[in-house]
Amino acid sequence: xxxxxxxxxxxxxxxxxxxxxxxxxxxxxxxxxxxxxxxxxxxxxxxxxxxxxxxxxxxxxxxxxxxxxxxxxxxxxxxxxxxxxxxxxxxxxxxxxxxxxxxxxxxxxxxxxxxxxxxxxxxxxxxxxxxxxxxxxxxxxxxxxxxxxxxxxxxxxxxxxxxxxxxxxxxxxxxxxxxxxxxxxxxxxxxxxxxxxxxxxxxxxxxxxxxxxxxxxxxxxxxxxxxxxxxxxxxxxxxxxxxxxxxxxxxxxxxxxxxxxxxxxxxxxxxxxxxxxxxxxxxxxxxxxxxxxxxxxxxxxxxxxxxxxxxxxxxxxxxxxx
Numbered sequence: 450x451x452x453x454x455x456x457x458x459x460x461x462x463x464x465x466x467x468x469x470x471x472x473x474x475x476x477x478x479x480x481x482x483x484x485x486x487x488x489x490x491x492x493x494x495x496x497x498x499x500x501x502x503x504x505x506x507x508x509x510x511x512x513x514x515x516x517x518x519x520x521x522x523x524x525x526x527x528x529x530x531x532x533x534x535x536x537x538x539x540x541x542x543x544x545x546x547x548x549x550x551x552x553x554x555x556x557x558x559x560x561x562x563x564x565x566x567x568x569x570x571x572x573x574x575x576x577x578x579x580x581x582x583x584x585x586x587x588x589x590x591x592x593x594x595x596x597x598x599x600x601x602x603x604x605x606x607x608x609x610x611x612x613x614x615x616x617x618x619x620x621x622x623x624x625x626x627x628x629x630x631x632x633x634x635x636x637x638x639x640x641x642x643x644x645x646x647x648x649x650x651x652x653x654x655x656x657x658x659x660x661x662x663x664x665x666x667x668x669x670x671x672x673x674x675x676x677x678x679x680x681x682x683x684x685x686x687x688x689x690x691x692x693x694x695x696x697x698x699x700x701x702x703x704x705x706x707x708x709x710x711x712x713x714x715x716x717x718x719x720x721x722x723x724x725x726x727x728x729x730x731x732x733x734x735x736x737x738x739x740x741x742x743x744x745x746x747x748x749x750x751x752x753x754x755x756x757x758x759x760x761x762x763x764x765x766x767x768x769x770x771x
Contacts, residue, residue, distance in 0.1 A: 451731040453714045454652035457660060457706050463734030465744040473662040473738060478670045481545050481576060488546060502526070504553055504569070509593045512585040519571040520590060521549045522601075523556045525564050534565040534607035534636070534762035535594055537623075539587055541614030541738075543644075543663075543671035544575045555751075559611075562755035565762060566603055568594055572619065579677035580685065587623045588632070595633035607762045609637040609697075611754075614663075614709075614737070615671065617643030621687040621716075628695050629684065635697040637761035639754060642704055642737055646688035646712040647672040647681070657708025663737035665708045688712055693723040698764075700728045700757045702750070704735040728757055 462470065477484055504521040511518045525533070538556055540547045549569040556567045572586035591610070598605040612620030617640040624638045649669050657665040676685075683690050699720055703713040717729045732739070732750055740747045 451703065451705055451710070451714070451733065453711045455705070457653060457656040457708075457710075459659065461734055462661070462706065462736065463732075463739075463746050465746040466735065466739055466742065469742050469744065470661050470736075472742060473736075476543075476546075476662065476667055478543065478545065478667060478674065481674065485546060504556070509589060511589045515582070515585065516573070518586045518589050519549070520593075521553065521556070521569040521571065523553070523560045523567040523569070525560045525566075526557075527561070527564075529564050531602045532598070532604040532607075533602060534563065534609065535598075535601065535603040536560075536563065536565045536567045536758065536762075537587070537590055537594060537608065537610045537620075538567050538569045539572070539610070539612035539616035539619045539623075540569065541612070541616040542574070543667065544583065544615045544618075544675035545671060546574070558751070559755060559758075562752075563759045563762060565607075565609075565758070566601055570619075576674040576677060580675055580679050583619055583675075584622050584626070587619045588626050591623055591627060591633055591635075604765075605633065606765045607636050608633060609639065609758055609762055610635055611639040611641070611758070612643070613641040613740075615644045615675075617641055618645060618687065621645065622684070624696055625684065625687060625690055636765040637698045637700065637758065638696070639700040639758055640713070640716075641702045641740075641754070642707055642709055643701065643713050643716065644668070644671075644709060645686070645716050647676065647686055648688075651708075651711035651715070653711040654708045660706055660708055661736035663708060668708055688716055688719075693720050693725060696720065696723070696725045698726040698728075698761055700730070700754065700761065702730045702732060702754075704737055704739060705731070705733045706735060707737040709737065 508517040549571040
């Protein structure tokens, strides 16, 4: 068991990862446009798409008065029984970096491993579009997928949501909004190394001054850019929401050497207290973003995600035909 508040000790990186630390990009959020240019096309773990078939691209209506929301839809390569499950995937990037296209290869792996249609959301980024723009875009994607389940060939009872890092914040917030507003029921949520609390006051956050790839200072800066002075309420920050009952079964991961570790552990405990089924995976010797690297421990973590989502989505089948 990885206790909340455990020390982040330099030199305890997993053996699979030690020699690859330098492959992680050096992040600087003092100049976001420059950082985007520096990262353009760079991903430490690039898996070639052997099928040669890219995702389908669509644009959907967003909130009133907002731009349309681009989606990337990836179907499994093999023909399968219909209707299929669906996974709404939300990329990370500290609210300010990245795009849905960055995860095309990973989403094809996900679609094939789970036999699900994966819908990736190209939400608006801060600081140009601060909160709640990204949340609105992700919720619009959920409404669109559920409303077009026949067209997409999916079972509306088997829609899951997946996000990593800041994308996990957006996934968690979308799940809360769907519950609070009587929106589509989610079969599961997967929150990977999640961003959940803007207070940045946990022990792991305070110790995360020199952690690999993501630090406490970067976390604080990303929240500043995302919130842009907007007033907080209980719907804005998952860790501060007073009521977590009725949320979908949750797969949640934390990394031992990650400033975000303790807020993930706290959220998992609160979900369990609210009688939400939680599958908590704690990866020892790992840092934020380690699954981007081509290592045995990274592949183990990805395979565990695929297996958990397959089980969670299969459990909700209605047998409806498209």
